[in-house]
Amino acid sequence: MKTKAISSIFVLFAIAVGMASMAPTAFADHAEVAIVTVDESGFSQACVDDGCYVPLTATVDVGGVVTMTNTDPTGVHTFTSGTVNGFTPSPDGIFDTSVLMSGDSFEWVPESAGEVPYYCMLHTWMIGTIIVQEAAAEEHADDHGDDHAAEDVELMVMISDSQVMGGTQIELEFNVLHLNYDLTATQNGEIVFEEKGLHSMELIATHQIDALGSDENPIDVEVVSLGIGAPGDEDSWTGPVGQVTTAKVVPEFGTIAMMVLAVAIISIVAVTAKSRVVPRF
């Protein structure tokens, strides 16, 4: 697998799906989603905190339709998939609206599940995320015989890594706040990192591992969800429990950067019957 040294490209994500009974129209809601730009987002970065795209994180099913519209009367914008590192964009080619004049729209139909970050190539402070989920989640719910209609609770964890001073820094990016999880990393069958009951108040958590992965000796990273909620208050935790995400970490050395990214591999899943949607604290 080729990795670009300079920019933070990741790969990987994974996971999926627990369910619960809630709003019946939940799935219909993900068949299509509309994303718009915030007025004057091209002139100032004032929109950054709340999001220069609305919604900032949009969820859609695989095969659904994402309609991206530039509703900002004061400027032109793009929706370009990829990431921005500082002010340096790295388009990943998944989609690109190219320049949208005010009022113009673009439709994109995602073909695979995952988390797709995007930005505006003209104003790199404008960034957003589209979470593409398996429409199959729906059928799963039915399998549980939950006839009051189901709604997904999906947990996504994106794992990326970089080499930092002789070790590996693992960055976990979650789509929910307050995830409690176990993190284990193994290399050659030996545990090189293991911590149980971790809690992430933020969407991003980083962990330093004192080992380097290589093609021959990749590091396997495993994240197991324990539930979502305040640390120490297990009884009130919701969300997928026991979901596992793994990533095989095989850094490649770049010619320039000390930061090399690697990554990948997906996997997977498990389902729990009891969970609630979008926890709030």
Ligand SMILES: [Cu+2]
């Ligand atoms: Cu823009």
